[in-house]
Amino acid sequence: MSRIAYFGPRGTFTEQAARVLAPGEELIAVETVRQALTTVREGGADAACVPIENSVEGVVPATLDALSEATPLVAVAEAILPIHFSVLTRRGGGEIRTVASHPHALGQVREWLEANLPGAHPVASSSTSAAAVGVLDGEFDAAVCAPVAAEHYDLEVLATEVADVGDAATRFLLVRPPGELPEPTGADRTSVVAAAVNRTGTLAELLTALADRGINLTRLDARPTRNNFGEYRFFIDFEGHVAEPRILDALTALRRHCRNLRFLGSHPRADGIRSTIEDGAGNDDFVEAAVWADAVRKGELA
Numbered sequence: 135m136s137r138i139a140y141f142g143p144r145g146t147f148t149e150q151a152a153r154v155l156a157p158g159e160e161l162i163a164v165e166t167v168r169q170a171l172t173t174v175r176e177g178g179a180d181a182a183c184v185p186i187e188n189s190v191e192g193v194v195p196a197t198l199d200a201l202s203e204a205t206p207l208v209a210v211a212e213a214i215l216p217i218h219f220s221v222l223t224r225r226g227g228g229e230i231r232t233v234a235s236h237p238h239a240l241g242q243v244r245e246w247l248e249a250n251l252p253g254a255h256p257v258a259s260s261s262t263s264a265a266a267v268g269v270l271d272g273e274f275d276a277a278v279c280a281p282v283a284a285e286h287y288d289l290e291v292l293a294t295e296v297a298d299v300g301d302a303a304t305r306f307l308l309v310r311p312p313g314e315l316p317e318p319t320g321a322d323r324t325s326v327v328a329a330a331v332n333r334t335g336t337l338a339e340l341l342t343a344l345a346d347r348g349i350n351l352t353r354l355d356a357r358p359t360r361n362n363f364g365e366y367r368f369f370i371d372f373e374g375h376v377a378e379p380r381i382l383d384a385l386t387a388l389r390r391h392c393r394n395l396r397f398l399g400s401h402p403r404a405d406g407i408r409s410t411i412e413d414g415a416g417n418d419d420f421v422e423a424a425v426w427a428d429a430v431r432k433g434e435l436a
């Protein structure tokens with residue numbers, strides 16, 4: 135049985151994602167995204183489940199930063215979960231002066247809180263379930279949680295189906311140390327983090343390397359390197375799998391344009407959306423062109 139470290143404690147959305155991505159495996163709850171990844175890096179778990187991006191609040195910066203530092207880990211699978219919250223309070227609790235949750239969760243219920251708990255002060259907690267624990271301990275008066283948290287913590291459900299955007303969703307990754315990659319399916323996502331040289335046009339060069347090969351981006355984010363003010367790392371997700379000749383060609387080109395390129399994995403997309411293949415940019419086109427060039431090099435063709 136594999137050991138999966140996840141961003142907990144029990145009852146987080148990440149725990150639900152871990153159950154989808156690694157059914158029946160042993161789950162180990164840790165307090166932060168960074169700890170989940172460190173546990174894998176230090177051999178305390180075989181893989182980690184972490185949130186990567188939400189359709190309303192965008193990327194989870196802690197995940198991007200922790201994936202770009204220390205020893206490399208690669209994503210081997212993803213899950214997308216619909217996100218709506220329950221608001222939990224202490225049984226028989228009085229006035230609600232503070233309402234706690236993960237900042238990403240608070241950002242998704244801002245309007246609901248203003249309309250329904252206008253007097254309550256929002257407080258950031260390390261996760262949605264950590265907020266529930268805080269309510270039990272008397273630290274906060276209410277917690278914005280995953281609905282399943284009500285099964286783990288002895289709290290009263292004040293409201294359900296809480297969400298400012300009805301069809302919000304979060305994407306989660308299962309990451310593990312580099313090893314055998316999942317097979318390509320035709321509906322895959324590849325992720326890299328690029329530390330580009332700080333000069334005119336470097337980001338354009340990276341994007342052009344992908345555009346020239348007809349590769350569709352699915353996400354682009356920048357995070358500071360934390361070394362020099364104004365210096366960034368670019369997180370680029372695109373359609374396709376590194377086992378495909380067109381993607382391998384693009385990766386090689388990206389490597390030439392970067393001071394440092396980290397491969398963050400190729401894995402099937404949870405939404406099953408197949409890669410866009412532009413005319414003349416299919417895998418057969420890349421293979422055929424390489425065969426032609428090889429024959430030219432051998433003097434067999436001109």
Ligand SMILES: O=C(O)C(=O)C[C@]1(C(=O)O)C=C[C@@H](O)C=C1
Pocket residue numbers: 141145146147148149185188194217236238239260261262263280304
């Ligand atoms: O705190 C949790 O329950 C989490 O799993 C984290 C997280 C996030 O980081 O976005 C996951 C999904 C929701 O969007 C809110 C919080």
